Structure formats: structure tokens, C-alpha cells
Amino acid sequence: MTANEKFFDDDKKAAAVLKHGVLRRYLAKFSGATSSTSSGKRVAYIDGYAGEGEYVNPRSGVTSEGSPAIALRIASDQAAVGITLSCTFIEKDADAFAALESFVSSHAVGSGRALQGDARDHLSIVMQSCVGMPALVFIDPFGRGPDVVVTVKTILGRDDARPTELLLNLSIQAIRRIGARIWEAEEATGREATLAGLDEWMGGDWWRDIYTSDEILSTPEADRAHAAATAVAATYVRKIADAAGCAAYAVPIRRKPSDKELFWLTLFCPRTLALWHFNEVVSLALKEWRGFLADVELAELERTEMETPGLFSNISELQGIQQADERQIDRDAVDDIKASVLKNLRSNSPLSTRSDLQAIFGPALGVGRETHLRTAWKELSAEGHVLPAPTGKLQNVMIHRA
The missing domain is CATH 3.40.50.150 (Vaccinia Virus protein VP39)
Structure with a gap:
């Protein structure tokens, strides 16, 4: 071979x-x-x-x-x-x-x-x-x-x-x-x-x-x-x-x-x-990988549908489930980041996005990325836990307790 x-x-x-x-x-x-x-x-x-x-x-x-x-x-x-x-x-x-x-x-x-x-x-x-x-x-x-x-x-x-x-x-x-x-x-x-x-x-x-x-x-x-x-x-x-x-x-x-x-x-x-x-x-590669697996699942379902007509009423139903799953992954990443920031943030010791990546992302590390952090930061600020996020990139900034 x-x-x-x-x-x-x-x-x-x-x-x-x-x-x-x-x-x-x-x-x-x-x-x-x-x-x-x-x-x-x-x-x-x-x-x-x-x-x-x-x-x-x-x-x-x-x-x-x-x-x-x-x-x-x-x-x-x-x-x-x-x-x-x-x-x-x-x-x-x-x-x-x-x-x-x-x-x-x-x-x-x-x-x-x-x-x-x-x-x-x-x-x-x-x-x-x-x-x-x-x-x-x-x-x-x-x-x-x-x-x-x-x-x-x-x-x-x-x-x-x-x-x-x-x-x-x-x-x-x-x-x-x-x-x-x-x-x-x-x-x-x-x-x-x-x-x-x-x-x-x-x-x-x-x-x-x-x-x-x-x-x-x-x-x-x-x-x-x-x-x-x-x-x-x-x-x-x-x-x-x-x-x-x-x-x-x-x-x-x-x-x-x-x-x-x-x-x-x-x-x-x-x-x-x-x-x-x-x-x-x-994070982006994992999203691509999940999309690949979803396409494989859909292709297999389409083959089954051709071999057994009527077994599945609507392939779009599976697509809807996959899309909902992806939205839930995004939401879970935001929630995990919020929980991790609250757990690790102290009033006199801000968190650095450069050196405290694990402490900020927690279980979401690898799944979450800057867009998830920005959403989490915005929600934490609105809830009164942290100061608002700065404008621009978040790759080298500090998260301060409000």
C-alpha cells in the first residue's frame, strides 16, 4: 500500500x-x-x-x-x-x-x-x-x-x-x-x-x-x-x-x-x-472541521434517502439541527468565558489577554476566540462586573473589575 x-x-x-x-x-x-x-x-x-x-x-x-x-x-x-x-x-x-x-x-x-x-x-x-x-x-x-x-x-x-x-x-x-x-x-x-x-x-x-x-x-x-x-x-x-x-x-x-x-x-x-x-x-479550524463532519452527515443522509425513499421527510430538518448546534456552541463558549473571567478576576489584579489566556477562556479555550470574548466582555460589563472593553483588537489588553 x-x-x-x-x-x-x-x-x-x-x-x-x-x-x-x-x-x-x-x-x-x-x-x-x-x-x-x-x-x-x-x-x-x-x-x-x-x-x-x-x-x-x-x-x-x-x-x-x-x-x-x-x-x-x-x-x-x-x-x-x-x-x-x-x-x-x-x-x-x-x-x-x-x-x-x-x-x-x-x-x-x-x-x-x-x-x-x-x-x-x-x-x-x-x-x-x-x-x-x-x-x-x-x-x-x-x-x-x-x-x-x-x-x-x-x-x-x-x-x-x-x-x-x-x-x-x-x-x-x-x-x-x-x-x-x-x-x-x-x-x-x-x-x-x-x-x-x-x-x-x-x-x-x-x-x-x-x-x-x-x-x-x-x-x-x-x-x-x-x-x-x-x-x-x-x-x-x-x-x-x-x-x-x-x-x-x-x-x-x-x-x-x-x-x-x-x-x-x-x-x-x-x-x-x-x-x-x-x-x-x-477556533476557526475547529469550526471548519465541524462543518466538514456536518457535510459528511448530510451526504450520508442523502444516500440513505435515495436508497429508501420516504424514510426521512425533510433533509432540511437535519440542517436546522446542525445550525442550532453550532449556535449553541457559540453560546456555550461565551458563557464559559464569562464564568472563567468571574472566577479568576480579582479587584487588584486585572487579567491580561496576552498572558492569562487560559484563565480568561477557561473550558472555551480552542473553541472560543476574540468574537466570543468580545460578546462575553460586553455582557459582563452590562451586568456591572467589569469595565467596558476597549475599542480595537483585544489581543493585548487588560480586563479590569468594575
Whole structure:
């Protein structure tokens, strides 16, 4: 099975919609916001596990963008406003690289290059070639990702005054699958080599204590592996952020809202203001993802209607339900923000939208964005709890108690 077929046969289209929705919006925002800090408005983008560039469904013939296609389209858009987005794509698999190289050569127009090999072997040299440029690194492996040392020293530890950020798609399912082998008999074939691989990935064997802790072992068996994997992932993210001295924001990537997360798409960034912009991006991408799922549901209903006429009286009824659900999501986000602000706001200590994002948005973080905050702020002010919101953008302002 080629990587192209795997992309579709694994039924990951919905997850890809969310992941690529975040990447597309954030790469455009990052390059636009940081380009003024470099000579010639040059910005670097490095894709460590690039794939083929784009994917054609072998059954339907429909083409879907991969991360290189997204990046090169953004590079073209940015060039029109005087920004040079220099893209480097790394791919290990020979067949995928051949497709990638062909794609980049026909689409890059001087703004991209493709390198064959393991991302860990190329990253150090590629990062050195980005001296003087802001850099966004996207790491999206099928399984194991870069170890803590590589991540911190090579990417986030770059010796450059320009902003460097990492968007890492951390595979929860890979941690879950590999880590669960610790519960097998010690003599199980390949067990120790597999566990040693996770030791390398995690930057030590600390994760084993989590998998064998009383808390995890007392978790119902059906949920145990996932609980252990998410606990390990949370510690891994914290270790990287602490070692690099940066902030982290993880977005759970699922096929459906009720599913367990497959990945955590995590931004590591040195600037707290970046979290505000990333939250805006995540909220819009989640809305797009919900719209995609709604379209899939409608399409399935239409097929059922054709096969069984009269089973459903009105497809517009489902559309009405979906629209009502979306309105309720917006209302819930506003209410969650109001409750969180009231909980965390003290009379002598205002909340900063730049540094207190979690305290302001609370459970609405990732779902709510500036428009929801503005509505919540207006209602809180009308209720006499806070001073009115300032005019203009809210990305770096203070919320004061009335």
C-alpha cells in the first residue's frame, strides 16, 4: 500500500481537515506577523515529514492537499505582498520523495526545496541555513517523533534572535501502541527493543513509571492504554516547554467529537502573544472541521434517502439541527468565558489577554476566540462586573473589575 492509498484507507480525512486547517491559517499568520523582523522579509518554513505534496484518492480521483501544497500556496500568496516564505520539505520514503520532488519542482517557483532522508539527520543543517530568518518547523510523523534533546537543542534552542516556533503533531496512538508493550511478559519477542525505542523518543525511561503507576493500573482496562498515553504525552510536552523556556498549546485531533484523540497538534513558542493568534486559528479550524463532519452527515443522509425513499421527510430538518448546534456552541463558549473571567478576576489584579489566556477562556479555550470574548466582555460589563472593553483588537489588553 502506498502512502497515497494509506492517507484515504485509514479514514483520516476528518482529522486531516482539522490538522491542515490549523497549519494553513497559522503558517500564513506566522509569516505575515514575523516577516518584518528579518532582512528582505524572509521567513523559513521547515516540514520534517512532508509526504508526497498532495494526495489523489485512488477510488474517487479527488485531490487533497498535503502540507507541502498548503505551504507553497501560502508562499505564493505571501510573495504577492513582498514576503518570501522559504520552504524546505524533508521526506525519507523513496517513493514519496520522488512524488514530493516532482511536486515541489513544478509548484515552488523558487520558494521551496525537497530533501530526502530522515528529518533528524537534516534538521540541524537546515536550521543553520535559516540564520536571520524567523522559522516555523512542522513535525508530523506517522509514528515516533523527534526525541526531547533533538527538539529542544536543534529546533527550539536555535541561537538566533528571530522567532522560532515548532508545530508538533504528537501521536497519541503511537505512544499508546508502543507503551502498552510494557504490560507484556518480559520475554515477549521484541518487547524490550520496542520499549527502548520509546525511551529514546521520550528522552528517558521516566514514562515507564507512569504506565506502571497505581493510578493507571487501576483505570478500567478499556481506557487504560489511552489514559497512560495521554499522561505520558502531557509530561513530554511539559518537559520540552520547560527545557526550551517556552509556552505550549496542545490541540486534540480526533476523527469525531466523541472519539478519543489520535494526536495532539502542539505549538511550542517563545512569545505569549503567539498563543492568542494560535487560539484564533484553532477556533476557526475547529469550526471548519465541524462543518466538514456536518457535510459528511448530510451526504450520508442523502444516500440513505435515495436508497429508501420516504424514510426521512425533510433533509432540511437535519440542517436546522446542525445550525442550532453550532449556535449553541457559540453560546456555550461565551458563557464559559464569562464564568472563567468571574472566577479568576480579582479587584487588584486585572487579567491580561496576552498572558492569562487560559484563565480568561477557561473550558472555551480552542473553541472560543476574540468574537466570543468580545460578546462575553460586553455582557459582563452590562451586568456591572467589569469595565467596558476597549475599542480595537483585544489581543493585548487588560480586563479590569468594575
